[in-house]
Amino acid sequence: MPSHAMYLSRTQKRLVKRVVSFVYAVVTVAMITVFIRDWTGSGQFNASNSARARQLRSVQVYTEIELVPGTKQEAGSLLSEPTPVRTTAENFQPTSTTSEPPTTQDSPVEHKTTLITQTPCSQHYFLLILVASTPAYFDRRRLIRQTWAADSFIKPRWKTVFLLGQSRNTTDSEQLQREEAHYGDLIRADYYEDYWNQTLKVEMGFEWAARYCQFSFLLKADDDVFINTPAVLAVLNQPSTPTEKLYMGHVYKNPVVQRKGKWLLTQEEYNETHYPDFCAGPGYILSRDVVQSFVEIFDTIPKFKIDDAYVGMLAKEANIVPRHNRGFQTPPYLSRTCALFRDTLVRHGAVGQCLIDLFEKAHASFS
Helix, strand or coil: CHHHHHHHHHHHHHHHHHHHHHHHHHHHHHHHHHHHHHHHCCCCCCCCCCCCCCCCCCCCCCCCCCECCCCCCCCCCCCCCCCCCCCCCCCCCCCCCCCCCCCCCCCCCCCCCCECCCCCCCCEEEEEEEEECCCCCHHHHHHHHHCCCCCCCCCCCEEEEEEEEECCCHHHHHHHHHHHHHHCCEEEEEEECCCCCHHHHHHHHHHHHHHHCEEEEEEEEECCEEECHHHHHHHHCCCCCCCCCCEEEEEECCCECCCCCCCCCCCCCCCCCECCCEEEEEEEEEEHHHHHHHHHCHHHCCCCCCHHHHHHHHHHHCCCCCEECCCEECCCCCCCCCCCCCCCCEEECCCHHHHHHHHHHHHHHHC
């Protein structure tokens, strides 16, 4: 009896070992698969991806915009701009010509968009970063200023500003006034802030950049992204990076129009089956000539519900082809962990401690 019990015990041990080995193999394969997916996930968008993977950041914009009383401006033509300076981030010389807006009270500046800010840039910047934000997100803007937004050079190579509408919350409005007075980096519009009005924010940001700032490249971003600014400058300084006709980011190729669900569009709103190719909204780069050309054709492209797709429509109208770069990492091609990859330029979904961690990792790699 004891020997028989010993025989059964050994058999059970062998069985347990086999089960454990099998489970270990399955877990290992799963981990390798996840790693490969995260590592290659920011690659070129493939039309064969699932419908869920192709869901866009499409949102509905109201056809009638509620402007803040007493601030509405009539549409006007752009001021003439000086020829942009072609420089590198390390050794640019500011232009000797400035584009100052009119200052007389009897002749207010006319804007094409909802823009109300007239503060010009103080110098030429190699990179101008426009961050679309929301009035209530004070903490996000504070962390951005404390991390990747600031340039420690004596002559800064990049400048970061925040794009904001107006708030209905009195407390937020008062705090925004203090924030604007203290930092001087808010670009304001005359419409009440709403999640669905991102197209208005993009337009007013582009107009401010084209009218009031001299720069070589513009990076439009959201306030929930990490920007690896030194890495971005390195890419823009590469000889292979065009200095004109550049529209670069995470490109959605031939994206499908959604006809059901949260992001639906009716046939009346858009009667095509696909959008023009466009870069994902959390972050993309434009050369100065492209920004200028977009502003000039705002009146020819009707305001669209999806800001990402709207910029793609502007690009198509201006004969600008989006250029894909895997360093722009956005869902669904994004790890759920707060990971900094070797080629990270712009990473979506980075707020709070994750933003701080990414900045410290990137800063250490460039130290």
